Amino acid sequence: MPGSIRASGWGEAMARTIETVAEEIRSPSPGAMLRRRIFGHYGLVFGIAVLTIIVLIALFAPLLTSHDPYTQDLMARMKPPFWMAGHDPDHLLGTDHLGRDYLARLLYGARISLAIGAVAALISGLIGTAMGVAAGYFGGKVDLVVTFLINVRLAMPVVLVALAVVAILGGSLEVVIVVLGLLLWDRFAVVMRSSVMQVRDLEYVNAAKAIGCSVPRIVLSEIMPNVLNNLIVVATLEMAHAILLEAALSFLGLGVQPPTPSWGLMISEGKQMMLFEPWLIAIPGVALFILVLAINLLGDGLRDVTAPENRG
């Protein structure tokens, strides 16, 4: 175990649990192992490549399809995709339950799913990093308060609380993003706290203190660059987490509002016909799986590249 179990007392009592979470982040990942064993050195490359492609798709969606993702045609509902009999060459991936082009919805949906992951991770990253850095840098009472808050947050059942809040406020893109952002800051705080603790007493930090640098300056220019790698790793994991949670909320009918084409919503809408038209959930399901896989591989790869001492 890392040596951050400090003097006995409240701090120790509280830190025990959350160290487990930090431990999980710092331990070698399956992606790292996979990179070496299956893809050789290409795990990270694969992650970056796939993610880049998805980002490009999201940015240039209008150029990739001539169809509008919102235009419905009730006479052409649930046309099968190209590999099935009876498909319409004009709709490569078929049409959904309202006759909207499935490919167009998938391409435009990449925007929504990425936005949900990125913005939710950004919000939770800001909250969690601020708390974690403060706790790690100042220690003492600040650390006690932050550690306590992390414990409270970890004790709250995320899915249940997210569902309750979204049900109350009514589902919409903004609500889902903000709720996830406000709920997923715990790992940022945990990891930042222990990372900052490891570097705060290093010589150059002490030197900066000695020459009278201000606290924000020390944190931004001396500490942050040294913990950035951990921050990025957590950010990717939480981005993947947020995307999966949105899909789960959508599955339960409380995610993004139609007609916005999010992949989670497409799965939820296709679910109705899953026993008869399984491709309706297979297409967005596979897209979601690849996206989450790519983000995870990217995060794992970054961890290995930036923090070689953490390799198992």
Added chain:
Amino acid sequence: MKTRLLVGSVAAVLAFSGSNALADKANDTLNVAFTKELESVDSYFNSAREGVIFQRSVWDGLLYLNQETGEYEGNLATSWQWVDDTTLELKLREGVKFHNGEEFDADDVVYTVNFVAKPENGVVVQRNVNWMKEAVKVDKYTVRIITNGPFPAAFEYLAGPVSIYPNEYYAEAGPAGMALKPVGTGPYQVESVEPGKHFVLKRYEGYHDSPKGAASIGTVDIRTIPDVNTQLAELFSGGLDFIWGVPADQAEKIAAMGRFTVANESTMRIGYLELDAAGRSGDHPITKAKVRQAIAHAIDRQAIVDSLLKGKSKVVHSACFPTQFGCEQDVTTYDYDPEKAKALLAEAGYPDGFSVDFYAYRDRPYAEAMLSYLAKVGIQANLKYLQYSALRDMRFKGETSMSFQTWGSYSVNDASAITSQFFKHGAEDFARDDEVLAWLNAADTSVDPAVRKENYSEALKKIADQAYWVPLFSYNSNYVFTQDAEFTPTPDEVVRFFQVSWKQ
């Protein structure tokens, strides 16, 4: 990988021939599924469709509405007549026994009616019972029911939601006891209740000579399975014999499989857009009649019926279900005409359309389809999909300017159950039209059918002219069951287990 598995498996499903369905016929057990967790099986303390289905099997009403002839027949009562405008005298059937052996007589009717009619006893659906003031015993087999003012729809309720409970048992057990161990006179008696989860019904061998007819199948086993996919998976793997409320697309596919009987029947539920003509939610374009008419012209209701609802659904034009008494059909209709809709919007001063929040609580695909039609004429409608109770709160407070609502009239075949519910200046009235109110009051309190009809007609014509509502379509329900079973659905959407039988 997953895709291939799923595709392969479905092909296998379609090729699969029913082999294990016989098992349940052999056990004389009909396995069915409820979609919703029933809060209480005491029929006065739930408001769900499942509750009505349970009620019709376990309890009896004083009257019975013959679904084929549309005539009222005696069930627990044998004859009845109005003594005056507010007093109904009924002769009761002799020799009927409750499931627990208690004898049925006037005391049971008096106790039940007096209990449910008291608002403080908290019957959930007050409208089912609050027309009754009290019941009075004349002799052992004669009672009088006194109503709160003239109430022409009384028979409808006596044959429907008003079921008669055993006085001694109910006095002792109360609603809580009745919910755990229900006792009635109906064709099925309750063997076990696991609240919300699982109910087992057994044929009541001592059932009286009722127009409902005795039950045919020995045991009905009801489980709550919320997800329609799980219900279908159970059906395909032989765990269920009978499900209903199957969405149109799935029903079509199942019918094509040929392993199950798929029966479609219309229901009394209609869908409609509720428009805030009175401006309760503030000043917005929808307060203008031309804008409301434009909305009515903008939506291709026939296409939605043909592609999404299918079955026996029909486009409706009047603010009620066509078979309901007083439901005037000769009203202004609004054809699908986007050009006319745009012209009307321009006349109203919105040539570029406008933006509005569109509220809905069920049938998201129908709502989505309507959004798309509205977008075509320039109305940018933002979907707000809420839970029923949350949306109702907002409507009560008058915060919605446009919402997609549905109403099933509790299968009461009378316009008072829908038009009067929504256009008499209550919390759910967004028209607030005094003329309509006067006509409806006249119609609701008269016992002369001609007077009632004429007044409903006036009210409904004005509602259509002003497009206070945009009536959309009637709903239908798909019933899917094993080919071993025989069942004919009825338009009141009540599954009568006692009318299901095994094929010989």
Added chain:
Amino acid sequence: MLAFALKRLGLAVLVTLTVSLVSFSLLFMSGDPASAIAGENASATDIEAIRTLYGFDRPFLVQYTDWLFSALRGDFGQSYYFKLPVADLIADRLSTTMLLGICGISFALLTAVPLGVAAAVRPNSFIDRLALFLSVMGQAMPSFWFGLVLIVIFSINLGLLPPSGSSSWKNFVMPTVVLGYYAMPAIMRLTRAGMLEVLNADYIRTARAKGASEWRVMFKHALRNAVVPVVSLAAVQMGFMLGGSIVVESIFALHGAGYLAWESIARNDLPTVQALILIFSLFYIVFTFLSDLANAWLDPRIRVG
């Protein structure tokens, strides 16, 4: 040890109180429960009467302390929907969820720990790769998707397992696998890392040098040390899992506490939702408390502080 345990307990209580306050205020903000209680056909006056009857017009703190003191006595109020005591309702449903949680975590441990050990002992072997593959899949696959796929294969195609219900052990096989799979990657990853670290430690080399059998080295020396963080993680995951069983319960129609929570949210049944959030939190708090004690006992460095 005692001082540590007492402080840890004090913390647990404090966290519980804070969670209860947060969840109560969260739901308090949700607006008016009176309409939900009144049912589908109530009039505006009915709803007003209910509001006064239930005391929803009282100030927040009064309602909260009232609720808290009742909750301490095990009285969570009446469910608005079922009109039954919430405590009875939850007690009835909790057994299913607990059983599911225990099966799920057991499944996760029974697959993840051996796989993790095997992967650490024989890096690059087939088992190692299988373990990696399973864990990467588990990280990226939504559990509702996995559940639906299992139903299609094992219920519809093969007819081996019932798709829904909770009447026999067969009903729990698929939900267990789906729920357990959710916790497996993290546990496997940690076991493997811990084993790798321990196997390189001096005392293991010493044990090997002294001629102890490989099995003895593995289980007596290595695993015992590697398992310390796994215990904590399993406790954390178990806590998460109970809260996360909502999706699994709704797919397999298991009438457990997770499904009750989801339905209660949909029905605006606040007393039930409040009680469930508190109880799920309590599970997490109790599990992590116990695991911290277990760790303190397993790892003396912690007890002496």
